Amino acid sequence: MGKFTVLSLGAGVQSTTILLMAIKGQLPKPDIAIFADTGAESQATYTHLAWLTKLAGENSIPVITVKHGDLMDDYLNAIELGTRFVTIPVHCVDKNGKKGMLRRQCTGEYKILPIRREIRRWLCVKPHERIPAGAIDFWVGISTDELRRLNGFRNDPKWLKPTFPLIQIKSMSRQDCLNWLAYHYSEIIVPRSSCVVCPFHSDMEWRDIYGTQDWETAVQYDDLIRTGTKSQRTQLYLHGSLKRLAITDLRTPEDFGQLVLPSFKFEKHNLFANIG
Ligand code: SF4
Structure with a gap:
């Protein structure tokens, strides 16, 4: 078996840069790029992925999308029907x-597993065959400001x-x-790649999707998961304030001082910030 190069394509800024650099001849071409779809990516990511894939x-770099289950549906089924689940x-x-948490x-x-x-x-390798x-x-796609993430690869198979x-x-x-993307592909905006319901979102990231279909999806999901599964016996929230996402106040201290946001956008939050 020869040596192959596979790009793990998250379709965010870093892996998009790698793929586009390879297309421009500024990096060697990987043999394939693989995107693992959780089923909960943002609309912007799916649109960007379609553009990148084409x-x-x-x-001559095939982009393969793989999907193993659906992150949101699987957990909702676990709550309702008691089926197997993994936690976010x-x-x-x-x-x-x-x-x-x-x-x-x-x-x-x-x-990781679907990729x-x-x-x-x-590679046409059977499950029991050794590579x-x-x-x-x-x-x-890890950049120099993310060195701590390198630890996560210590236990990869040989x-x-x-x-x-x-x-x-x-x-x-x-x-x-x-900077590279702005210079070479000024016509595109690469979205952050993460699930729309990811509890790791900062307030700024929640604000970025506020009012969109992705926001509605996240708000609905947040309400549906509240009780968790029967075995969990806990209350669950997407936002660290432990409030309903729909009524969470997403303003930062700077907003109070600088009034940088259009106030109408957060009227609903102001009214209900202390409820829930
Ligand atoms: S950590 Fe967040 S972005 Fe990553 S798979 Fe889980 S929910 Fe999605």
């Missing part, structure tokens, strides 16, 4: 009022060799990527 295909890192409060199992289930399975399928160590250069082109070849930060 452009990469025209430049939602904020929780137990019956004694103790606050916490559920374990993050979603990345492994919906992102590994797809690589095996693409030689280092057979795959596995490109991941046949996957994690490689970080933005660090090892280009020495680029996220801002460098944004």
